[in-house]
Amino acid sequence: MDQILNSIVVQVHDEIYLKNPLSSELGKKIINQSLELIAELGMEGFTFRKLAEKIGSTEGAIYRYFENKHKLLLYLTAWYWGWMEHHLVFAISNLNDPFEKMKVAIRLLVEGPENKENQYLDPVILTQVVTEESYKSFLTKEVDTENKNGYFKFFHRISKRLADIVIEINPTYPYPKTLVSTLMESTLLQAFFLKHMPAMTELSVKGNEKIDFYYELVFKTLKDEN
Template identity: 50%
Template structure:
């Protein structure tokens, strides 16, 4: 199973990029180095001029792949959620027990992918980046137009898939999408708080008890719904 997901390439909405970065060695280098540089510098201080200096190419060459750094971050964010969906599909294949499927879904959302090797992007390094920067891909003035273009489809599809698992457990539960999106966002935020604003959480970086918190939150919410 690990070998299958290692070679899986997540399809990204073609309106996000100008040229498929995985179609060339330069494009692959742009993706790889941008992840490292955004972690190192932060999204605000990252730009294509600095990226071109790191890679050893011109800024113009990078602009042939992405219109701007926002679109690059959208690409990375979309890829991550798409990869998590693939993890969920493979991780729950042939599992008849909906509760066990939901436990795996929670683990994937909170800890990241089960299958951690991929030939295109290092998913664990990408998770580290998105812990700090993922909200900056969504919290923009352009979000409504980008939503209409389908830029967040991978995010949506993962949420839909987990929502259906919740309804297998409790078909009468009224807010499966709300519950799932809360976990998707707050799992990142709790990791962010642990790293940067520790006074806002009991969790520490790398603390596995965070899964217990979200497990209890989800299952008690579902089970207490009348």
């Protein structure tokens, strides 16, 4: 199983890139080294010039793969949600109880998969980048067009899977999509607060407080609607 998960390839929408970065060693170097640079500098400080210097190539070579750094961020965030969806499907495939499915899903969103290896992208650094930078991928003037073009399909797909679990738990609950999007957004935002603005949360990095909070948020909400 670990071998299968380690070799997951996320089929990112082909309009996000100009040339598939997984099709060459240079492309693979671009996405891997960009992760490290974005984690270090943030999207504001990250440039293709700096990336070119890091990988020993040229800006022109990078532009043959991605139109701009926004498209590169879209690629990385799409990969993250596709990777998470794969892990969710594997983790709940043998479960019948929707409560257990949701517990697994919450733990996945909060802590990430137990298997944190992938032969194409470093999931640990990818998670850091998504936590700190992913909002910049869709809080733009182009979001309507990009959404219509399917750039966020993996985000929508994992959300749909989670909403289906909510409906399994409580078929009469009227806001499954809203609850799920709140859950997904909050797990990223609280992870950001824990690292950078700890005064904004009572949660702790240690112990099960993060998990317990989301169990309470989700299960009490669904129970109160019965």
